[in-house]
Amino acid sequence: MHAPPYVVALTGGIASGKSAVAERFEKLGVEVIDADRVARELVAPGQPSLDEIATAFGADVLDASGALDRRKMRERVFADPTARRRLEAILHPRVRSTLRERAQRSTGPYVLLAIPLLTESDGYDWIDRVLVVDVPRETQRERLIARDGITPQLADAMLDAQASRERRLAIADDVVDNDGALSDLDAQVADLHRRYLAEARKLASR
Numbered sequence: 001m002h003a004p005p006y007v008v009a010l011t012g013g014i015a016s017g018k019s020a021v022a023e024r025f026e027k028l029g030v031e032v033i034d035a036d037r038v039a040r041e042l043v044a045p046g047q048p049s050l051d052e053i054a055t056a057f058g059a060d061v062l063d064a065s066g067a068l069d070r071r072k073m074r075e076r077v078f079a080d081p082t083a084r085r086r087l088e089a090i091l092h093p094r095v096r097s098t099l100r101e102r103a104q105r106s107t108g109p110y111v112l113l114a115i116p117l118l119t120e121s122d123g124y125d126w127i128d129r130v131l132v133v134d135v136p137r138e139t140q141r142e143r144l145i146a147r148d149g150i151t152p153q154l155a156d157a158m159l160d161a162q163a164s165r166e167r168r169l170a171i172a173d174d175v176v177d178n179d180g181a182l183s184d185l186d187a188q189v190a191d192l193h194r195r196y197l198a199e200a201r202k203l204a205s206r
Helices: 018-027 035-042 048-057 071-077 081-105 137-150 152-161 165-170 182-205
Strands: 007-014 031-034 110-116 129-133 174-177
Touching: 007 018, 007 182, 018 031, 018 110, 018 129, 018 182, 031 035, 031 081, 035 081, 035 110, 048 071, 048 081, 071 081, 071 152, 081 110, 110 182, 129 165, 129 182, 137 152, 174 182
Parallel strands: 007 110, 007 129, 031 110, 129 174
Antiparallel strands: none
């Protein structure tokens, strides 16, 4: 069995630009494993997680085809902290174990895990490094409203449900500033890529 790769967790608040950063790492040949994609797989029709969600929240969170109505579910959990915690209790342990399993199978020198709710989660002590994409809250709010076509009230509720900017920065080993143009990310990601390759080489030589 091959040695496990160096594991970097990429996180940041909603609409901070995590996807744009992840795409740049992918273009450099880095394997990116996205927690949101894993969560979508886990709630596909026929999956135990979806059955558990329907039992916990009622069949009205499913659409006519039996799939999860993501918009309805999102509005519900961001309006009700208790409902959000119930959903997280169903999904987070499964997402975490899937991410770890896939990271250990990765064959690159290092692997990037995109985990939006890393700051709010536990059980990730096996990660080697944390990279935070940072933007001011007002920038997040503007981008979120424009991206998702939601009301300012829902945007505020979604932002309030996440960890604060200060809490995210407190767990960061590295920070990407994404308050400027997207092109500003290129140099930052290239520099981090070189550093992570060097750290991965150190790990492999132990």
